[in-house]
C-alpha cells in the first residue's frame with residue numbers, strides 16, 4: 214500500500230483498476246549510438262508491424278477519424294520514410310527510437326517543402342503516428358484506451374488528449390503534473406471526474422492494472438489499498454453521495470443573501486453536454502462557453518459548422534439567462550491541430566492574438582455566434598485575453614466588419630447582442646475603466662489573472678505554492694475592476710475557478726461581483742453558501758481584508774469569517 218498526495222481538483226471518491234499512461238519516454242528520445250544495429254532493426258520492424266496492424270484494425274466513426282487514419286497509413290507505408298529509418302539504424306547506427314524521430318523530422322520537413330496544404334494541416338496526426346511507433350519500440354501503450362471503467366494515471370495529459378478519451382469510463386484521474394486551474398483540471402471538474410493533480414511521481418510508481426483508491430477532496434491516492442482502506446473509502450463515498458443529494462434538493466432556491474442581494478449563479482461549459490447539468494443545478498445562464506474545446510481537433514474546417522452547436526446552446530439555455538460565447542481561446546495549453554509549439558506559449562500566440570491573425574478562422578466563428586444570436590436575445594459574445602484598449606478596439610472593429618458582411622448576405626443576427634471582454638491580464642484590469650466604455654459586461658478570468666499578476670504558471674505543480682488567489686495584488690485588481698465597471702454601468706462577473714469555491718463566496722460577494730460563473734457541480738454548494746451570508750457583512754469583511762498585507766493573513770481572515778458564518782471546508 215503506497216500513499217500519495219497531490220492537489221485535489223475535483224472532490225469525489227474512486228476505487229478501481231489503474232490505466233497508466235506515460236509520455237515521458239516519447240518526449241525524451243535519447244540520441245545515443247547503438248552497439249547492436251541488428252537488434253535495433255528487429256525492434257523497429259516489430260514495432261512497425263504492430264502499429265500498422267493496430268492502425269488497420271481501427272474502424273473510423275467520423276470523417277476526422279478516417280482522415281487521421283489515412284495519414285497514419287500513408288506515413289507508415291511510405292517507402293522513403295521507411296528506407297530512411299532503416300538506413301538511420303544500419304548505416305548511422307542510431308537506436309530505433311532515434312532513427313524514427315530523425316526520419317519523422319525529415320518527413321515533416323519534406324512535406325512542408327512540397328507546400329502540401331493538406332499534409333501541413335495534419336502535423337498533429339503525423340506526430341501521433343510517430344508517438345505510436347516510439348511507444349511500440351519502448352514497449353508501452355501509446356494511448357489510453359479506456360474501454361472499461363478505470364482510474365487514469367498519467368505523467369500529464371493535454372486537454373485534447375483528455376477530450377479524446379471515453380470519459381464515461383474514467384473513474385478518476387491522477388496526474389504527476391498540473392495545478393488547480395490547469396485546463397485538464399477544469400475539464401475534470403466539468404465532467405465531475407474525481408481528480409488529483411501535481412502528485413509528482415504516481416505514473417512511475419503505479420503499474421497498469423493495479424488497484425487504486427482516491428479521494429479528490431483530500432488530494433489523497435492510495436496504490437494497492439488494503440481491505441480496511443477500501444472499506445473506509447467506500448464509506449466516504451456514501452457520505453459524499455448523501456451530501457450531494459441534500460444539495461440537489463436546493464437547486465431551485467434563489468441565490469439571495471439574507472439581506473436580499475441576488476447573486477447570479479451561472480455555468481461554465483465546454484460543449485452541449487454541459488447543459489443538462491447546468492439546468493439541473495439551477496444555473497441562470499452560461500457565463501462562459503469555452504468554445505475552443507469544440508475545435509481542438511479541427512479548427513480550420515469547423516468554422517461556421519459551429520453555428521448549429523451555438524444555436525442549440527442558445528435555444529436550450531437562453532430561457533434561463535445569458536448564454537456567453539467566449540471566442541476561441543486557443544494557444545497556451547490548448548493547442549489546436551497545426552498550431553506550433555512555442556517557447557513561451559502562455560505569453561504567446563493565444564486567444565485574440567491568434568484569432569486576429571487567423572481572421573479566416575475568427576470570421577467564421579463570429580458569424581456562427583451572430584447566427585446564434587438570432588435564436589435568442591440571451592446570446593452574448595466575449596473576448597479572451599484582451600490586453601488593453603487598442604486590442605479591444607481592433608477586435609470590435611473586426612466584429613463590425615463581420616456584422617456588415619452578415620447584413621449584406623442577409624444573415625440574421627441580434628443587433629443588440631451584448632459584448633463583453635474578459636479581464637484576465639493585469640493590463641486589462643488596470644485599464645478596466647477604459648475598456649468599460651466599449652463593452653456591456655466584463656468577466657474576470659481569475660485563473661489567468663492570478664497567473665499573470667503573480668507571474669506563476671497556473672499549470673505547474675512546482676509553483677502552486679505561489680499561486681495564491683488571495684494575494685493582495687489580485688484582490689486589489691479585482692476590486693478595481695468592480696469599481697471601474699460599476700462606475701460605467703457595466704455588469705462585472707467572475708468566470709475563473711475562484712467563483713466556484715464556496716470558501717471564497719463571502720469575499721466575492723463582498724467585493725461586489727454581480728455574477729459568478731462556475732461548473733455545474735459547484736453551483737449547488739455556492740448557492741447554499743450565498744443563502745447563509747449577509748451582503749452587508751461581506752462588504753465590511755472585504756473592506757477589512759483589502760487592508761491586510763499578505764496572502765497568508767487574508768487566508769486566515771477568510772477562514773475565520775467562514776468559521777464564524779457556519780462554513781467549514
Ligand code: PEP
Nearest residue numbers: 637658659660661708709
Ligand atoms: C480564466 O482564465 O479564469 C478563464 C476563465 O479562462 P480559462 O480558464 O479558459 O483560461
Ligand code: MG
Nearest residue numbers: 637658660661
Ligand atoms: Mg483564461
